[in-house]
Amino acid sequence: xxxxxxxxxxxxxxxxxxxxxxxxxxxxxxxxxxxxxxxxxxxxxxxxxxxxxxxxxxxxxxxxxxxxxxxxxxxxxxxxxxxxxxxxxxxxxxxxxxxxxxxxxxxxxxxxxxxxxxxxxxxxxxxxxxxxxxxxxxxxxxxxxxxxxxxxxxxxxxxxxxxxxxxxxxxxxxxxxxxxxxxxxxxxxxxxxxxxxxxxxxxxxxxxxxxxxxxxxxxxxxxxxxxxxxxxxxxxxxxxxxxxxxxxxxxxxxxxxxxxxxxxxxxxxxxxxxxxxxxxxxxxxxxxxxxxxxxxxxxxxxxxxxxxxxxx
Numbered sequence: 550x551x552x553x554x555x556x557x558x559x560x561x562x563x564x565x566x567x568x569x570x571x572x573x574x575x576x577x578x579x580x581x582x583x584x585x586x587x588x589x590x591x592x593x594x595x596x597x598x599x600x601x602x603x604x605x606x607x608x609x610x611x612x613x614x615x616x617x618x619x620x621x622x623x624x625x626x627x628x629x630x631x632x633x634x635x636x637x638x639x640x641x642x643x644x645x646x647x648x649x650x651x652x653x654x655x656x657x658x659x660x661x662x663x664x665x666x667x668x669x670x671x672x673x674x675x676x677x678x679x680x681x682x683x684x685x686x687x688x689x690x691x692x693x694x695x696x697x698x699x700x701x702x703x704x705x706x707x708x709x710x711x712x713x714x715x716x717x718x719x720x721x722x723x724x725x726x727x728x729x730x731x732x733x734x735x736x737x738x739x740x741x742x743x744x745x746x747x748x749x750x751x752x753x754x755x756x757x758x759x760x761x762x763x764x765x766x767x768x769x770x771x772x773x774x775x776x777x778x779x780x781x782x783x784x785x786x787x788x789x790x791x792x793x794x795x796x797x798x799x800x801x802x803x804x805x806x807x808x809x810x811x812x813x814x815x816x817x818x819x820x821x822x823x824x825x826x827x828x829x830x831x832x833x834x835x836x837x838x839x840x841x842x843x844x845x846x847x848x849x850x851x852x853x854x855x856x857x858x859x860x861x
Contacts, residue, residue, distance in 0.1 A: 558635050561588055561595045562711050566719040566842070571812040572805070572825065578725065578832035578839035582825070583716060585844050586817065590631045590655070592847035593712070597735050598628035600708025601697055602636065611695040616641060618689040619697040620681040622673070622732075623652025624776050624847055629697065630659030641694070643685040647673050648775055650854040664688070672771035675761075675780025701784045705735035706742065713743025716842050722747060725839040728795075728828040730756040730777040730820045731764060734786045736844070741790045752792045752835075756827040759796035764788075773799045776820045776846065795830060797823040803857055806849065810858070816849035819857060 554560055564587040569580045585593035605611035617633055619626065620643040633640040640661040644653060647668035656663055666681045668674070682700065689696035699705060716724060727744060729737040741753045757764045758772035761780050769780040774797075799819070806822030809815040821844065828843040835841065849858065 578835040586848040594628035597708035604704035615693040620685040623648040627655045630661040634659045651851045706739035709739025710743045713740040726752040726841045728754040728843040732777045734783045759798045795827040
């Protein structure tokens with residue numbers, strides 16, 4: 550008889566890994582995608598939210614009954630709201646109209662209080678992210694408030710060590726490249742650390758918006774790939790943990806998200822589309838004897854109020 554998890558938090562992780570069948574060109578490497586939308590809230594960020602909150606509990610930064618404070622583009626916010634609801638912590642989130650309404654509604658459904666910072670034309674820019682960070686920092690100055698501060702939180706990468714172990718196990722060690730888009734950089738760094746403990750020759754490919762290619766040394770800019778591309782170098786970005794950086798435009802990422810839905814039956818957000826665009830480029834280069842793994846970061850259900858899936 551299968552064991553029953555002690556709580557909903559124990560349902561985080563151990564997501565399926567499946568092959569792409571139709572969008573991969575001939576003579577390319579096998580491309581496998583990790584279905585992170587199978588986590589409880591529908592995204593990979595359940596992993597990092599749980600890890601950051603539990604680390605703060607252990608060392609006393611988050612006191613019993615304390616309030617968690619964070620800035621968010623919504624995905625981490627939803628996951629923090631889920632974790633805080635399960636553990637009984639009040640949560641204050643700083644959000645923006647640059648991100649989808651579904652994320653706001655989900656955060657509020659879990660009981661979070663949401664404060665807004667207005668964007669310019671619903672676009673994600675470095676100035677917007679910095680204003681959100683500073684707003685959250687000021688809010689967290691109150692007694693018994695803990696500022697999660699995901700961008701500078703060194704507990705974040707460890708939340709993705711299990712993800713790397715799952716990929717290694719599910720592929721029986723037959724993984725040649727891992728491709729992942731960069732927001733905080735926790736997911737790519739944590740997964741890399743786990744994979745490289747097994748085989749340091751695995752190629753790690755970071756993905757960022759071409760409109761704001763700061764990791765590649767380009768200029769900051771505005772884009773509409775939610776969850777990635779903060780417009781400046783993430784504080785914990787470590788180029789030594791990456792072999793290559795690829796850029797993907799917002800239109801190309803959106804187009805791939807739509808193709809994944811209609812051709813592969815994968816209903817995912819724009820950063821997942823960007824991951825696959827880059828993964829296909831890597832797969833073409835490596836050839837049919839190789840295996841490339843990337844992530845389906847979150848569910849397309851979070852983007853129905855945006856233009857992503859509108860056909861008219």
